[in-house]
Amino acid sequence: MQTETITSLKISAARVRKMTLEAIHSAKAGHPGGALSSADILTYLYKKEMNIDPQNPKDPDRDRFVLSKGHASAGLYGILAECGYIPKEDIKTFRKADSYLQGHPEMKGVPGVDMSTGSLGQGISAACGMALAAKIDGKDYRVYTIIGDGESEEGQVWEALMFAAHYKLDNLTAFLDFNGLQIDGDITKVMNPTPFDKKFEAFNWNVIIIDGHNYEEIEEAVNKAKETKDKPTIIIANTTKGKGVSFMENEAGWHGIAPNDEQYEAAVAELDEYIKSLGGEF
Numbered sequence: 567m568q569t570e571t572i573t574s575l576k577i578s579a580a581r582v583r584k585m586t587l588e589a590i591h592s593a594k595a596g597h598p599g600g601a602l603s604s605a606d607i608l609t610y611l612y613k614k615e616m617n618i619d620p621q622n623p624k625d626p627d628r629d630r631f632v633l634s635k636g637h638a639s640a641g642l643y644g645i646l647a648e649c650g651y652i653p654k655e656d657i658k659t660f661r662k663a664d665s666y667l668q669g670h671p672e673m674k675g676v677p678g679v680d681m682s683t684g685s686l687g688q689g690i691s692a693a694c695g696m697a698l699a700a701k702i703d704g705k706d707y708r709v710y711t712i713i714g715d716g717e718s719e720e721g722q723v724w725e726a727l728m729f730a731a732h733y734k735l736d737n738l739t740a741f742l743d744f745n746g747l748q749i750d751g752d753i754t755k756v757m758n759p760t761p762f763d764k765k766f767e768a769f770n771w772n773v774i775i776i777d778g779h780n781y782e783e784i785e786e787a788v789n790k791a792k793e794t795k796d797k798p799t800i801i802i803a804n805t806t807k808g809k810g811v812s813f814m815e816n817e818a819g820w821h822g823i824a825p826n827d828e829q830y831e832a833a834v835a836e837l838d839e840y841i842k843s844l845g846g847e848f
Contacts, residue, residue: 589660601641634689635714687722716748778803
């Protein structure tokens with residue numbers, strides 16, 4: 567991947583993080599930690615990889631994306647705004663009573679949202695259905711989804727994994743946002759779902775492990791997934807909860823609380839400085 571492309575993706579991801587925080591600060595509620603940790607994956611998929619058109623969000627031949635960890639919706643709205651699906655000024659309406667940008671993604675009201683999600687485990691299940699539908703209909707679109715590592719404690723996730731392997735859904739690529747923290751703390755102390763690689767392999771998935779903030783590794787993994795036949799692919803992305811905001815990083819407390827005015831201003835200033843260092847515009 568060219569250096570210019572990586573820089574452009576980094577700038578877009580920083581903007582997505584800013585909009586994520588803007589949404590949550592405006593609403594005084596939301597889930598910043600996991601939205602920030604998955605921002606680089608979202609940015610790569612929407613800005614570089616997926617066959618999508620913001621001007622035609624319902625194109626039947628488009629690639630699909632499902633945010634299975636639906637509580638990280640502010641991050642999804644951020645990348646949708648960055649790509650032109652929704653106006654950036656609407657981000658401030660997040661979670662307001664009359665807003666179409668609610669706390670969990672809703673496919674009927676938000677352009678670019680392919681599946682309503684929120685009840686953990688259902689998103690990966692819906693993604694499996696989409697991938698099977700493509701097979702049945704003879705379509706070549708691909709389906710992408712992001713699962714939370716805490717979400718993987720849901721039994722429905724593993725039922726979906728069995729389904730995908732059984733039907734050889736090689737057009738399905740799932741990312742595991744492995745930041746190691748959930749609302750109650752360290753995932754291994756709440757209900758240990760590890761080792762992820764061995765378990766996914768046992769369910770007959772193609773397993774790839776990457777740094778979820780390294781665009782070259784993300785791209786290489788996605789390309790390997792597209793080359794894999796007769797198996798779905800899980801990309802275990804090692805990420806940092808709260809990535810991009812120093813005082814939020816690796817802090818479980820930022821799973822589901824909004825920054826106050828002072829914290830918000832400090833976070834935005836940090837991200838603006840980062841964007842400036844890359845030669846980008848705020």
